[in-house]
Amino acid sequence: MMRGMNMQGMMKQMQKLQKNMQKDQEELQKTVFEGHAPDDAVVVKFxxxxxxxxxxxxxxxxxxxxxxxxxxxxxxxxxxxxxKIEQETQRTMGKYSRNIPGL
Structure with missing residues (x-):
């Protein structure tokens, strides 16, 4: 019986993690990042x-x-x-894979 409770709790925890991960991914995709050439001669927004x-x-x-x-x-x-996008993606989304063995 205890095993069923642990499994159920773990499933709820995974669903919560998945929901948080999806929310963070959506926020990241909406974020605007600026890239600058030397002396700001060219500025791009992604x-x-x-x-x-x-x-x-x-x-x-x-x-x-x-x-x-x-x-x-x-x-x-x-x-x-x-x-900048890659750095922020790693900072934001990396927390989801830090404690998973093999990643």
């Missing part, structure tokens, strides 16, 4: 589910004779935003 929402390019970053520089700035800003 949601936590990696969808770009906006890009701002300073006028002085646009040089028709140096398109490569603008491309590099966009790449730097996007990579910065993705890094």
């Amino acid at each position: 949601t936590g589910d990696h969808k770009m929402q906006d890009i701002e390019i300073k006028e002085e970053a646009v040089d028709p004779d140096d398109v490569d520089m603008l491309q590099d700035l966009v790449i730097a800003a996007v990579n910065d935003a993705i890094k």
Whole structure:
């Protein structure tokens, strides 16, 4: 009889954990992350589910004779935003896998 009670309690605990995990995932996906190139020449905004929402390019970053520089700035800003998303995802969602053996 005690085993049934422990199993039932464990199932309730897992359901609560799953509900909390889903809530945290939804919040993370709604969060807006900004990525910045050096000197903020390019700033991008992504949601936590990696969808770009906006890009701002300073006028002085646009040089028709140096398109490569603008491309590099966009790449730097996007990579910065993705890094921030990954860090926050690990911080937020990592707590669910910390105590699970093998993960």
